[in-house]
Structure formats: C-alpha cells, structure tokens
Amino acid sequence: MDVEVAQTLVNGLKYLAAAIAMLSAVGPGLGIGILAFGAMQGIGRNPDAAGAIQINMILAIAFTEAIAIYALVIAILILFV
Numbered sequence: 500m501d502v503e504v505a506q507t508l509v510n511g512l513k514y515l516a517a518a519i520a521m522l523s524a525v526g527p528g529l530g531i532g533i534l535a536f537g538a539m540q541g542i543g544r545n546p547d548a549a550g551a552i553q554i555n556m557i558l559a560i561a562f563t564e565a566i567a568i569y570a571l572v573i574a575i576l577i578l579f580v
Contacts, residue, residue: 517574527567534559 538556542549 513577517577520570520574520577523570524567527563527570530563531560534563 534556538552541552
C-alpha cells in the first residue's frame, strides 16, 4: 500500500473515531433534559421548595455535563495525538 494512501486511511479513521467518541455526548444531553423536566415538575407541584430543587438540579447538571466534557477531551486526543 502506498504511504500516501495509508496516511489518508489513518486520518479518515481518526475522524471516524472522534465522531464516535462524540456520540457519547447524546447521553448527557438527554440526561440534562430529563433533569430539567423533573425539576420543573417539582417546582410546579411545590413552589415553596424551588430553592432546594434548583440547587440540586444545578449540581446534577454539572456532574452530567462533566461526562460530555470527558467525551470532548477524548475526541480531541484522538484527533491530535
């Protein structure tokens, strides 16, 4: 196999691997949506507990978002290393 063809194949596979790694960001996106939905329902049912619900929702969203950030870091490592 020609060196140029092999390098093109390797680059293409790197892009494919990075795209597959970023597919794992779908889970945190759905999780954040479900978290917000539950929080809005809880606040709607008990407006007095809005402060406690909001604090817990923000913490849960931060932890969920960390998973997507890890996926982004892995995708960048695949592309540039």
